[in-house]
Amino acid sequence: MSDSNFQMTDDLVQPFMIDASGLNGRLVRLGNAIDTIVTRHDLPESVRALLGKLLALGAGMATALKYDGIFTLQIKSDGPVSMMVADVTTNGDIRGYAQLSGEIADEEAARAAPVPNLLGKGYMAFTVDQGAEMERYQGIVELVGDSLEDSIDNYFEKSEQFASKTHLAAGKTPSGQWRATAIVLQRLPEESGDKTHEETQEDWVRAVTLMKSATADEMLDERLDAHGMLYRLFHEDGVRVYDPRPLDVGCRCSRDRIAGILMGMPDDDLDHAMVDGKISVNCEFCNVSFDFTPNDVDALKAARRDQA
Numbered sequence: 001m002s003d004s005n006f007q008m009t010d011d012l013v014q015p016f017m018i019d020a021s022g023l024n025g026r027l028v029r030l031g032n033a034i035d036t037i038v039t040r041h042d043l044p045e046s047v048r049a050l051l052g053k054l055l056a057l058g059a060g061m062a063t064a065l066k067y068d069g070i071f072t073l074q075i076k077s078d079g080p081v082s083m084m085v086a087d088v089t090t091n092g093d094i095r096g097y098a099q100l101s102g103e104i105a106d107e108e109a110a111r112a113a114p115v116p117n118l119l120g121k122g123y124m125a126f127t128v129d130q131g132a133e134m135e136r137y138q139g140i141v142e143l144v145g146d147s148l149e150d151s152i153d154n155y156f157e158k159s160e161q162f163a164s165k166t167h168l169a170a171g172k173t174p175s176g177q178w179r180a181t182a183i184v185l186q187r188l189p190e191e192s193g194d195k196t197h198e199e200t201q202e203d204w205v206r207a208v209t210l211m212k213s214a215t216a217d218e219m220l221d222e223r224l225d226a227h228g229m230l231y232r233l234f235h236e237d238g239v240r241v242y243d244p245r246p247l248d249v250g251c252r253c254s255r256d257r258i259a260g261i262l263m264g265m266p267d268d269d270l271d272h273a274m275v276d277g278k279i280s281v282n283c284e285f286c287n288v289s290f291d292f293t294p295n296d297v298d299a300l301k302a303a304r305r306d307q308a
């Protein structure tokens with residue numbers, strides 16, 4: 001993209017409020033960031049699309065919470081994709097990967113209905129990790145229906161105090177770039193104000209209908225920026241935008257960090273971990289290996305003894 005306006009509108013969370021109803025939402029738009037993450041591994045397109053949606057969903061959920069740390073969505077299931085992870089830090093660093101452990105029988109069916117065709121039976125857990133001292137919040141979402149939206153919508157339908165609906169899209173543009181978009185609408189009980197229960201319910205149904213009217217093509221259109229898209233969906237009811245929050249690809253792996261872990265291991269374990277003359281530690285998120293030669297390992301052992 002040569003037009004800088006377009007670049008500014010990617011890789012961000014755009015919070016918004018619908019004036020007529022006072023309902024809050026967030027629009028997540030991922031361009032370069034998602035393209036980098038989903039193309040790091042050799043994966044079928046259906047899996048890349050699902051990973052893109054999971055990351056967009058994660059960013060949409062994380063920014064609804066007040067936390068300082070790491071928000072993680074992790075899927076474990078019995079289908080060809082046995083595990084998927086997406087995490088989002090308070091700083092806006094996102095990362096994720098998918099573990100493929102079986103054959104995908106029908107790629108087209110997998111795109112149309114990823115839950116039964118890629119994931120099978122399983123759960124999506126979300127956790128908020130605010131460091132060792134802090135509580136770890138956790139929710140368990142059962143995988144149901146065809147899509148991640150079906151599963152997460154079903155989870156919030158059972159929630160008494162909090163309504164939330166999600167609309168997701170991920171795919172490749174004609175120019176070959178992967179993109180992902182999430183729209184999340186939410187309703188808190190105290191937001192009904194002086195409206196009747198029926199009016200509040202009507203507002204909610206209307207906003208959800210407008211949100212779900214966005215087609216995948218619109219949601220993945222790189223020429224339609226965040227404001228343009230929100231305006232297109234909600235302009236009749238008035239839509240207000242707040243400061244966007246940037247997102248970027250970020251991982252917490254580093255050679256120093258892995259060296260620190262290796263230093264904590266006994267000599268015997270280090271010797272056993274040596275394969276073909278090196279210890280090789282892979283970061284699944286980045287798909288990079290950190291290699292430690294016998295000399296490196298001897299230096300780690302010596303450093304540990306010096307510390308003791």
Ligand SMILES: [Zn+2]
Nearest residue numbers: 251253283286
């Ligand atoms: Zn990494």
